[in-house]
Amino acid sequence: MAPSVLIVDDDPLIRELLQSYLEQEGYSVRCASTAEQAEACLEEHPVDLVMLDIRLPGKDGLTLTRELRVRSEVGIILITGRNDEIDRIVGLECGADDYLSKPFNPRELISRAKNLIRRVRHSQQPAGLAPAGQLRQFDDWTLDVDRRRLIAPDGGETLLTHGEFQLLSVFLRNAGHTLSRDQLMDQIRNREWLPNDRSIDVLVGRLRRKLDDDPANPRLIITIHGTGYLFGAPVSGRP
Known part of the structure; x- marks a missing residue:
């Protein structure tokens, strides 16, 4: 089954750019522009990885990260600005697995997504399969x-x-x-x-x-x- 990713960003250009990178590598990609849309999407379509912008309108990315981590083992990569050091630290404290700074390097993006999804899928194996x-x-x-x-x-x-x-x-x-x-x-x-x-x-x-x-x-x-x-x-x- 193709790895699945949910992109959460209110900037349509960023969404399209990330979606293009990931789909070229064979990923199944869904997109949302708000935390509320992301939550609704995840209820219907569970994914391996969520990539989300910290600065979302309404409920921000840090709050969504904290809520997802309480109830889910999904991989979480935060999308941050180059100078958002404090937000990155808080995001890691909230339970994010990693972060990517804008502008993106496509190879780094794919590498981080691939490594994190592999770990997530391994962690979901029944104990007897280890x-x-x-x-x-x-x-x-x-x-x-x-x-x-x-x-x-x-x-x-x-x-x-x-x-x-x-x-x-x-x-x-x-x-x-x-x-x-x-x-x-x-x-x-x-x-x-x-x-x-x-x-x-x-x-x-x-x-x-x-x-x-x-x-x-x-x-x-x-x-x-x-x-x-x-x-x-x-x-x-x-x-």
Whole structure:
């Protein structure tokens, strides 16, 4: 089945441009100009990925992101202006998986959509379909790699967003080693970024909350002041 995408933007030129890029790659694309139209569309036509502008008329993109994340595992990529750093940070805190800045690079757009949809579809597989050996254990927690779920010591499960999963995976692969923000950004975003970009700090904060890791005295994701972060727990299992 062709990957499905919903584009939500009040600018018809942006909608047409994104739709053209995606349809050329074989994606099934629907469009909406408001959050309300997007919600109605999603009720009738569930999709793998939502690409939405932060600055929508009426209900804005950040509010829609927060509401979608509460009830859905759909992939979410925010569309932002080049200088909308604060909105990008808030969007990640609301549960967005990634963001794209205008103007778009078509290759980057397709690459990010493809990678996120693959992760979303893997996470929706029934537990019994996950290959053996795809569990990583640390400090009584377990990361189910294929399903992108974090299993707590009491057995409860939490879905990780794409960005959270990528960051935790990097930490687990490099447990015991200090990683700078530059190194983390390179590994999870694979893009050029500005020195003041706080995306990594936002994702670390979200991961700490899901891991019950006290930010004032963290045991798992430890801040190395002036440098970056270190994952402080031993890790077992194969990546």
